[in-house]
Amino acid sequence: MNCHSTQSELEPKASGYRILLMGNPNVGKSVIFSKLTGVEVESANYTGTTISFTKGDWQFRGKQGDLIDVPGTYSLDASSEAEKVAIDMLKQEAADAIVVVLDATNLERNLFFASQIQHLSTEILKKPIPVIFALNMIDVAKRQGIDIDVDSLQEYLDAPVISTVAVRNIGLSELMEATIHSIEENASFQKKEWSKSEDDRWIWVGKVIREVQQVEHRHPTWLEKLGDATMRPFPGIPIAFLVMSIALGIVVGGGKGLRGAILLPLVHRVIVPFLDRVVQLFVTEGILYNVLMGEYGMLVKGIEWPFALILPYVLLFYVVLSFMEDSGYLPRLGVLVDGVFRKIGIQGGNIVPMIMGYGCAIPAILGTRAATTQKERLMVASMVTFTVPCAAQTGAFIALLGDHSVFLLIAVYLVSFIAILVSGMMLNRFIPGKSDPMLLEIPNLLLPDRQTLIKKIKLRVKHFIVEAEVPMVLGVGFAALLAETGALVQVGVVLSPLVEGWLGLPPEATLGLILGIVRRELAVLPLLELGLSGIQLFTGAVVALFYMPCLAVLGVLVKEFGAKIGLLVGLGTTISAFVLGGLFFQIANIVTAIIG
Numbered sequence: 001m002n003c004h005s006t007q008s009e010l011e012p013k014a015s016g017y018r019i020l021l022m023g024n025p026n027v028g029k030s031v032i033f034s035k036l037t038g039v040e041v042e043s044a045n046y047t048g049t050t051i052s053f054t055k056g057d058w059q060f061r062g063k064q065g066d067l068i069d070v071p072g073t074y075s076l077d078a079s080s081e082a083e084k085v086a087i088d089m090l091k092q093e094a095a096d097a098i099v100v101v102l103d104a105t106n107l108e109r110n111l112f113f114a115s116q117i118q119h120l121s122t123e124i125l126k127k128p129i130p131v132i133f134a135l136n137m138i139d140v141a142k143r144q145g146i147d148i149d150v151d152s153l154q155e156y157l158d159a160p161v162i163s164t165v166a167v168r169n170i171g172l173s174e175l176m177e178a179t180i181h182s183i184e185e186n187a188s189f190q191k192k193e194w195s196k197s198e199d200d201r202w203i204w205v206g207k208v209i210r211e212v213q214q215v216e217h218r219h220p221t222w223l224e225k226l227g228d229a230t231m232r233p234f235p236g237i238p239i240a241f242l243v244m245s246i247a248l249g250i251v252v253g254g255g256k257g258l259r260g261a262i263l264l265p266l267v268h269r270v271i272v273p274f275l276d277r278v279v280q281l282f283v284t285e286g287i288l289y290n291v292l293m294g295e296y297g298m299l300v301k302g303i304e305w306p307f308a309l310i311l312p313y314v315l316l317f318y319v320v321l322s323f324m325e326d327s328g329y330l331p332r333l334g335v336l337v338d339g340v341f342r343k344i345g346i347q348g349g350n351i352v353p354m355i356m357g358y359g360c361a362i363p364a365i366l367g368t369r370a371a372t373t374q375k376e377r378l379m380v381a382s383m384v385t386f387t388v389p390c391a392a393q394t395g396a397f398i399a400l401l402g403d404h405s406v407f408l409l410i411a412v413y414l415v416s417f418i419a420i421l422v423s424g425m426m427l428n429r430f431i432p433g434k435s436d437p438m439l440l441e442i443p444n445l446l447l448p449d450r451q452t453l454i455k456k457i458k459l460r461v462k463h464f465i466v467e468a469e470v471p472m473v474l475g476v477g478f479a480a481l482l483a484e485t486g487a488l489v490q491v492g493v494v495l496s497p498l499v500e501g502w503l504g505l506p507p508e509a510t511l512g513l514i515l516g517i518v519r520r521e522l523a524v525l526p527l528l529e530l531g532l533s534g535i536q537l538f539t540g541a542v543v544a545l546f547y548m549p550c551l552a553v554l555g556v557l558v559k560e561f562g563a564k565i566g567l568l569v570g571l572g573t574t575i576s577a578f579v580l581g582g583l584f585f586q587i588a589n590i591v592t593a594i595i596g
């Protein structure tokens, strides 16, 4: 059994040895955790991927226990939510050993944390806990010409040091062996004294680095050169445009191809006829048959929309996002946009949760825990909920607008982008508190490991299928029921001043507003086959862009920030949707009247 929790209260361990996995951010803890427990957790090449702890079970050569993936921390003084979780873990003294993961390409900073842990584990905790070090990413270190004398490091750290390449499973058996050995030898546990003072610690770090590390001076590799280039305005900004264009091409072009060439024919020619034959064995007409197999039937649109229209874009979006994450490109984008972001009161590093929001708002909102102030967390979470379309919405927009005109599609994203800036500036004024400078750590630019990448994409698509596709199928079923029983017409009459009068949409669009409560992208899909004009399409898209966040997103907002904030954000976005959509329609109407 494994659990993913947002609290830092640990349940007592069942049996075996409990091991804490700790270290600086972005050193490979989550990859090690996944390899040792088989539990899939998010890992990415930027800091702050793991924001709460995850527990998983390990088994190794007849021994067993649990392993806890702790969020990365720079030090042991709690300055962000994630760091507090890590410190809590330690203080609970429930572990039998601590495995500290060190990044071999960044040894100096990692050693500072190592000495803090050693100090704590031997002098502060009532019962000293053995500490084992994994010197990870030695493949990258080697490429950078960094050579580390492991034996000597072992002496300085007064604990076993095992070299590892986590993504390739190198050294992990040795790591487990050393850990179990240390736990079982704990009886004769005697360690040297570790200094309390921060200054002493830095002096010690300096000395160790001089003794154990040799850096061969050599020409930078092409990846290092590229890594630096991406952060300078020139050629960084052109590169960013190129990257974004390629990303868009893959998602939009690839998704359209996948949809048109494979998925739509599959749904229309194979799946739906097959389901129809099965259903016809039981019912052949009446409300039940129509709810299942009618034009908007649960087994017709309920299959076509989520699987043939949305899934291809979600899949390709995650391919692109995962690649950008694991290559370490995202934080570099953060450096480029830092200037613009600072003007609206947030740090460039927050670009990472914002971009994650283009996948799904939930991980993005959770990702804001890495932000150092509550104000900034709230700002980023609200902006993501309000303005950033998720991958499923993108799929729906492409389906709605892409065939009509690419310009409409681009215009919707432009509106979203402007809304990000404007809402950022407004939130910055109205939310009390301040935003602190955030340490934006730039990871090495890496060629992502293929296996890790594939696993991650699979995990995300699986999540999407479970969490989004099922509600979508059910939502369509519910809508079909409303339509078949005539209830929809009645709701339509009530909402007619809003839908027809203010927004200029046909009464059928009411269905989108009802379905959109469950999932935001469903607000778009009912508009697909209504034969709308360009202006109506765009109005519908603007309403859907800002419409009520998905129920699951609201749930996360409430959990993270409380009911009041959740309600405020939900209401704010819904009202903006109607105001902005209606304004657009009314103005466009007047303009066309004047021109034509």
Ligand SMILES: Nc1nc2c(ncn2[C@@H]2O[C@H](COP(=O)(O)OP(=O)(O)OP(=O)(O)O)[C@@H](O)[C@H]2O)c(=O)[nH]1
Residues within 6 Å of the ligand: 024, 025, 026, 027, 028, 029, 030, 031, 032, 042, 043, 044, 045, 046, 047, 048, 049, 050, 051, 071, 072, 073, 136, 137, 138, 139, 140, 164, 165, 166, 167, 168, 325, 326, 327, 446, 449, 452
């Ligand atoms: N080349 C190489 N890449 C690695 C190695 N270990 C991890 N990575 C990559 O490094 C990045 C960071 O790994 P994570 O496991 O997310 O790091 P973490 O320590 O859990 O990070 P936080 O959760 O942010 O504290 C990912 O992109 C991994 O694929 C390694 O030994 N070699």
Ligand SMILES: [Mg+2]
Residues within 6 Å of the ligand: 029, 030, 031, 042, 043, 049, 050, 071, 072
């Ligand atoms: Mg992690």
